């Protein structure tokens with residue numbers, strides 16, 4: 179019997195050895211420690227397919243390393259969880275680069291022409307500087323147009339015009355409103371509807387915004403729904419028919435937008451991007467395709483972020499009261515108008531002033547984004563490089579052609595960084611006075627990523643979220659239809675296209691105007707106090 183078993187064991191060992199030579203790349207002891215999967219070779223892939231980006235958190239929790247290597251067939255993935263090493267990667271962001279993902283996105287999701295993909299692939303290491311190739315030039319244009327200042331203020335005015343028009347007609351001026359929100363709406367879906375319009379009106383100009391056509395709006399969200407399948411780039415019409423059709427409809431709408439003078443009514447960010455694209459010879463057809471990328475960045479995170487913000491605010495009575503009191507102290511310096519005030523009394527609310535005067539608003543929104551963020555900050559190592567945590571920390575070799583991820587969830591839940599309350603929701607965490615208590619490294623708040631891929635839309639996103647929060651807290655009450663009005667934290671769905679998660683099942687809520695302020699008409703504006711823009 180033993181004589182029979184020995185050759186079998188020998189053959190199995192030889193096959194295993196050959197497979198491991200073929201499937202796994204050699205691991206240098208100078209690289210981050212290797213975490214072997216429970217199922218040889220493919221265990222990490224199965225884990226990622228089953229758990230999505232949550233798998234990084236599971237592995238980080240299990241191995242408790244500041245950086246580690248996951249071996250996958252013919253490749254390696256480095257996962258970074260310590261803020262010091264994240265900062266080191268961000269400082270090398272031309273080598274530990276986001277650019278290859280933009281090329282893949284351009285190829286697979288935007289279905290760009292060979293010419294435009296070649297343009298995106300030029301000078302990946304950015305050796306020719308910020309004006310030497312298409313991607314850095316376009317990103318420079320976006321950062322320039324989305325920093326706080328007159329262009330951003332202009333976009334905020336459009337956002338408010340669009341969202342308040344929707345909310346006014348939905349929740350009604352004085353009366354019930356166009357929609358019967360008091361009998362229940364799915365909160366995240368409802369928010370997504372008006373945030374889609376508000377965001378795209380601000381960026382493309384309300385007059386010719388292609389999203390004014392419901393079919394274009396639905397087409398965009400069909401693409402988002404089929405994002406992973408479209409990303410496979412294999413028979414999109416068969417595997418993702420809705421997304422593929424939606425993509426064609428979207429491209430057609432944006433070609434028409436530019437052909438009919440849309441650029442003249444667009445915001446500065448679209449004009450600046452257009453100029454950069456034209457400088458490098460991107461065709462009109464590809465410019466329309468690139469706009470699918472703009473809309474994805476603009477909408478897929480901001481809409482669920484507003485949904486979560488409303489959930490957190492309205493599910494905690496004490497917090498809601500504190501937010502209301504803070505906002506009302508700015509809006510009604512002489513006290514709330516009496517209920518017998520004439521019904522046409524209009525109160526003008528400068529949201530910019532409110533958000534500057536009530537620091538709890540921004541602190542609260544940042545905390546919502548901390549707990550609901552699941553960004554991956556995916557990178558590709560373009561050259562062998564060595565990183566270390568500070569001047570004296572251990573060093574790690576990162577090998578060329580490896581994937582590197584800096585997932586936000588493990589850093590956002592790290593007690594060594596945030597203290598013992600890391601895993602609880604604390605709306606005051608980001609208040610300026612609390613920041614003095616505990617020094618949080620800038621690289622520990624990863625909601626908007628970092629390095630040269632840092633989200634250029636972060637100021638716009640924060641302002642949009644705070645504005646909707648102020649409007650809803652002042653005007654409305656929201657309560658779930660089920661569970662006798664009690665809020666229940668919904669289970670979250672992990673996506674590959676978004677950093678902010680969405681609920682697996684939407685929350686059915688009743689939205690009503692606040693009874694005691696039913697007689698007030700509101701005018702929400704965004705205006706710098708010095709009136710410069």
Ligand code: HEM
Nearest residue numbers: 475476479480483553555625626627628631633635639677
């Ligand atoms: C709550 C809302 C938002 C969140 C959580 C968010 C988050 C992110 C994250 C995590 C990244 C990748 C950064 C990295 O890998 O290090 C990113 C990139 C980007 N975001 Fe945002 N974002 C939001 C809203 C916006 C908005 C409103 C815009 C406006 C257009 C925008 C435009 C972009 C662009 C263009 C990039 C790509 C940057 C590059 O290629 O270098 N985002 N965002």
